[in-house]
Amino acid sequence: MRESENLGTRCVLSISAVILVVMALLPASLQAKQLKPRTVQAFDEYVRTREAAMNQELQSGKNFLWIDGLPQPDRDQAYAALRRGEIIAEHSLRDDAPFPVSVPGGLIHDWVGIAFIPGVTLPQVVGLLQDYDHDSLYYSPEIQKSKLLQRSGNDFKIYFRLKRVQIITVVMDTEYDVHYTMLDSTHVASLSHSTRIAEVENPGEPQETDKPVGDDHGFLWRLYTYFRFYQADGGVYLQTSAISLTRDIPTGLGWLIRPFVEDIPVQSVHFTLESTRKALESKSAALPDPSLQAQQLK
Numbered sequence: 001m002r003e004s005e006n007l008g009t010r011c012v013l014s015i016s017a018v019i020l021v022v023m024a025l026l027p028a029s030l031q032a033k034q035l036k037p038r039t040v041q042a043f044d045e046y047v048r049t050r051e052a053a054m055n056q057e058l059q060s061g062k063n064f065l066w067i068d069g070l071p072q073p074d075r076d077q078a079y080a081a082l083r084r085g086e087i088i089a090e091h092s093l094r095d096d097a098p099f100p101v102s103v104p105g106g107l108i109h110d111w112v113g114i115a116f117i118p119g120v121t122l123p124q125v126v127g128l129l130q131d132y133d134h135d136s137l138y139y140s141p142e143i144q145k146s147k148l149l150q151r152s153g154n155d156f157k158i159y160f161r162l163k164r165v166q167i168i169t170v171v172m173d174t175e176y177d178v179h180y181t182m183l184d185s186t187h188v189a190s191l192s193h194s195t196r197i198a199e200v201e202n203p204g205e206p207q208e209t210d211k212p213v214g215d216d217h218g219f220l221w222r223l224y225t226y227f228r229f230y231q232a233d234g235g236v237y238l239q240t241s242a243i244s245l246t247r248d249i250p251t252g253l254g255w256l257i258r259p260f261v262e263d264i265p266v267q268s269v270h271f272t273l274e275s276t277r278k279a280l281e282s283k284s285a286a287l288p289d290p291s292l293q294a295q296q297l298k
Contacts, residue, residue, distance in 0.1 A: 033247050035105070035214030035221050042103035043222055043245045050092075050110070050243060051191075054226060058181075058189055064230055065239050066092075066112050082116040083233060089113035089269050092241060102248070106221065109244045113269035117277045118235035125229055125236045126180065126188055128280055132158045138279040142271055144171070154180040161200070162220075164264050170219045171203040173210055188229040194222055218247025219264075238276060242269055 063069040067078040067088065078088060091100075092110040101108040117125060128138065135146035145161035156178040163171050175196040181189050197220055198210035214221065222245035230237040244265050 033216070033218040035218065039103060039105040039221075039245070043106070043108060046101065046103070046108050047224060047243060054241075058183065064187060064228060065114060065237055066090075067114060079233075082114060082237065083118070085116075087113060087115045087270055087273050089266055089273075091266075092243075105248060106218070107246050107248055109242070109246065109265040111266050111269045112239065112241040113266075113273050114237060114239040115273040115277055116233070116235055116237050117280050118233075120236050120280050122186065122188060122229055122231040122236055125238060125276070125280060128276065129190070129227065130156070130180070132156065135160065139272065139275045142268065142275075149175070154182075156180075157195075163203075164219070164268075170217065171200040172220060173198045173200055174223070176223075176225075186231040188227075190227045190229075192223075192225040192227075194224065197221060197223065221245045221247070238273060240269055240272055 057063050067075055067082075070078060081088060089111060090113075092112045101110070131138075132146055132148040136143050139146075141163055143160050144163045145159070147159045148156065149159055150157040156176075158176050158178060160174050160176070161171065162174055163169065173196070174194055176192045176194050178190060178192040183189060196213060198213050199216035199219070200208060201211050202208045222243075224243045226241040226243075228237075228239040230239075242265060
C-alpha cells in the first residue's frame with residue numbers, strides 16, 4: 001500500500017512539474033503571435049453579416065429576443081425558465097456550423113445569453129449599464145477599472161481594465177464606442193465596439209506597461225457586444241450578444257490555451273448577466289437618480 005501511495009505521489013509531483021515548466025515557457029511560446037490584416041478582414045466581414053441580420057430583426061420588430069424565434073412550446077418553456085431565475089446562453093450559429101469560427105490566424109466566438117430581472121424598470125437597467133464609472137464595482141473581478149471617457153447624447157466612449165483567469169491570468173486595457181437606441185417605451189438596444197485592446201505586461205508592478213496592440217498573446221483582439229432590453233412581466237429581460245476575436249490554438253498547447261479562448265467568452269456572458277441582476281436586485285446597489293434615467297432614454 002505504501003509503495004502504491006509513493007507511486008501516486010511521484011506521479012502528482014511529476015505532473016505538477018510539467019505544468020510549471022509549460023507555464024514558465026508559455027509567454028515565450030506565444031510572444032510572436034501577431035494580429036494579421038487578413039484576420040482583421042475576416043472578422044470585419046463576419047461582423048458586417050451579423051450586424052445586418054441584427055438590424056433587420058430590430059427593423060422588422062420580430063424576434064427581439066433570440067428565444068422569440070424558438071418553436072412552441074420551446075419558446076414558452078424558455079420564458080418560464082428565465083422567470084425562474086435561470087440564465088440561458090448558446091452560441092449564435094446554426095447547429096451544424098463549426099464553432100468557434102476559424103479564420104486565417106484566429107478564432108471568432110459568437111455567444112448570446114439572456115436573463116430576466118424582476119421588479120425593475122427599463123430606465124433602471126439602462127441607467128446601471130450606462131453608469132460606466134462604477135462598472136468596476138458592479139462587474140468585479142472581471143472589470144478591474146472603469147471610466148467614462150466621453151459622452152454625447154446616447155453615444156459613449158469608455159475604458160475598462162479587464163482581468164480574465166483560466167489557468168493563466170491575462171489583464172487588458174480596453175476602450176469602446178457605445179451607442180444606445182430607444183425603439184419604444186419597452187424596448188432599447190445598444191451596441192459596443194472595442195476600439196483598443198492592449199494586453200498589460202507586469203500589471204500592478206512599477207514596470208507595468210501595455211504591449212503593442214495586436215502584438216501580444218492574442219487572447220482577445222476584438223470584443224463587440226450587443227444588448228437588448230425588454231420590459232415585460234413585471235421586470236426586464238436583458239439579452240447580451242458577444243462577438244470576439246482571439247488567436248487560434250497553438251500546436252501542442254491546446255490543452256492549456258483552448259479553455260481560455262473557448263470557455264472565457266461564454267463565461268463572460270453568464271457573468272455579465274448575473275452581475276447585472278445582482279447589482280439591480282441588491283438594496284445597496286447605487287442606481288442613478290430616477291430623474292436622470294428618463295433623460296438617458298430620450
